[in-house]
Amino acid sequence: MSDRIVRPARWERRYEVSVLCCDLLCLALANLIVAVGYHPTAGLADGQRVAVLVVCTVVTVLSISVQKVWDRRILGSGLEEYRRIVRAYLYAVAAAAILAYSLGADQARAYIFGALPLALVLTLAARKVLRIMVLRARRHGRYLRSVLVVGNAEEIHELVSRTNGSEESGWKVEGVCLAPVPEEDAPPVPRGSPVAIDDVPVLGTDADIIRVTEVHKFDAVALLPSDRCSCARMRKLERELEGVGVDLLVAPVLIDVVGPRLYISPLAGLPLLQMSAPRYSGPVWVVKNIVDRVFALLILVVISPVLVFVAAAIRLDGPGPVLLRHDRVGRDGRTFAMYAFRGDLESRWLGRFLRRHSVDELPELFNVVGGDMALVGPRTPVGSEPVRYGDGGGARRLVVKPGFTGLWRIGGRNNLSWEEAARADLRYIENWSFAMDLSILCRTFGVVVRGDRTY
Incomplete structure (x- = not known):
């Protein structure tokens, strides 16, 4: 047997180089924007400013390296990739600020609190674009x-x-x-x-x-x-x-548990896969509840003209209520009234448009503001559905509020079987994080606008 090392595929090497170049280019571009924008005449001629610029760049690159942002195993992975980038830049800002304060470099503020946050935004955007390109190639059978x-x-x-x-x-x-x-x-009859x-x-x-x-x-x-x-x-x-x-x-045996709950805990040189218990209450969930309500209210304010237009169109379409009431099961099995625009319209085009782009579900945001639902969460069960949960863990779906959107929506919704939808809900509950919520919201916007996989 020949001795060989694991070498990445050719496309992986190209992707690594592209990511490295984009990250460094974003950092350089942010520094240049701040240098020229804050000091258009002497931004690049002052020796102290140049020294600050070099130090901030070196600190950032070191922080990125320490956080293993360029690790081949997480490139293009999504959440974990973005989480490491954010963590690397936060550490870079903290380290650069402490260093600047100890050396008395007052001019470093513009670069630390201006260039580095701008570089973070540019880097995340560039990584997102690269990831979209990879996903698009994978849909055509490449980069697998x-x-x-x-x-x-x-x-x-x-x-x-x-x-x-x-x-x-x-x-x-x-x-x-x-x-x-x-x-x-083994089965009684050999096969x-x-x-x-x-x-x-x-x-x-x-x-x-x-x-x-x-x-x-x-x-x-x-x-x-x-x-x-x-x-x-x-x-x-x-x-x-x-x-x-x-x-x-x-x-691992528990293949649905990932993310922040799962990490390696060494014990006497033996790496153990440690799984922390999920928590469904406490300060973090209070913050999530507040953020959900505030963000849902802001969305309602922004889309209020759309809601008025849709309500008027439904009213002019023909007789019948504008809103339909549905009884749904919420947290801890409590029943609440969920409202949606009437979609069975005489105008087929309008009804199909409302359902295809989930416009008929926008009134559910009022349930989020009222506290019966979360902005992101498991699918909202109907009254008789919890009876099917049994002892397989499905009842855990009722320990949190149902969501206006969730993994079930971006994963195919009507194309999912009941078991697949239940598994998606449990995966969300087991591994919830603010980063996951943000990712689901961003992907929901794309799915709804395109109108694919939702109707």
Whole structure:
């Protein structure tokens, strides 16, 4: 077996270079704007200002490096990528401010509190544009990593259904190696191994991983939980895959828990995956409640002409109420009245437009202001739906307020099965953060404007 290191694909190397150049260009452009804007005649001639500019740039680049903003594993990932960028610039501002104060450089304020925040905004915008370009390429089958999945059939089916066809994952599962079923769990009638799982070919068992990987040139191997997934076996597999230049991806047992709740906690040299308990109350949720209400009120003020126009159009369309009342189940199982514009209109064009672009749901913002709903949250259940939740964790959806939007809306809404929608709700509740809310709101705007995947 030849000794090889894991090398990124050609498109990944190009993307890394593009990201690095864009980040440095944004920082330089922000510094130039502040230097020329604040001091148009002597901005670049004063020695002290040049020194401040160089120090701020060096501090920022060091902070970006320390926060691993250029780590190949998070490039184009979205939330985690943006979170690291924001954290890096916050640390850079704090470090530069302390340094400037200790040296008595009063002229540094313009660069620290002007150029660095501007560079942050430009960097986030540039990263967003680059990510959109990558997602667009992935929709056409490019910029994808070829992945071999190893595990039990049930877990493989769930992973394939989530990743294949989703440009966000950056994966393309192109092969499967099945872990043998223990004898005590084997079916009473012997059956042959399936030739494919969700149209992905079964290429062997978990004993054939290295051979299959070398033959089919996979970029990564994803190892799912199984009875044969022991520490010694995983360590051996990691060494063997390192020898053929392939990444090993290990899925935790709780695959729906990600983000700030999950982190590595070392214990006596052994890395443990620590999961903090979710919290559904406290100061952070109070702040979320206030932000939701204030932001919903601002949206209502901005779109008030639209609401008046739609109400008048519905009234002129024909007899019937402008608003329809629906009974929905909110937090802790409490029932509340949710209102929406009437969409069953005589004018098919108008009714189709209202539903396609979710205009008929805009009155729900009044429920957000009133406190019955959140701006972002799980899907609003109807009166009888909680009976179906059972003991599988679905009841947890009732511990928070339902949302005007959420993962269920940007993920396909009417195209989702009940189980998929429930899983999206639980994933939001388990991993909620302000950054997630902001991301969902931004994506909701795009989905609603385009009118796709919502009707």
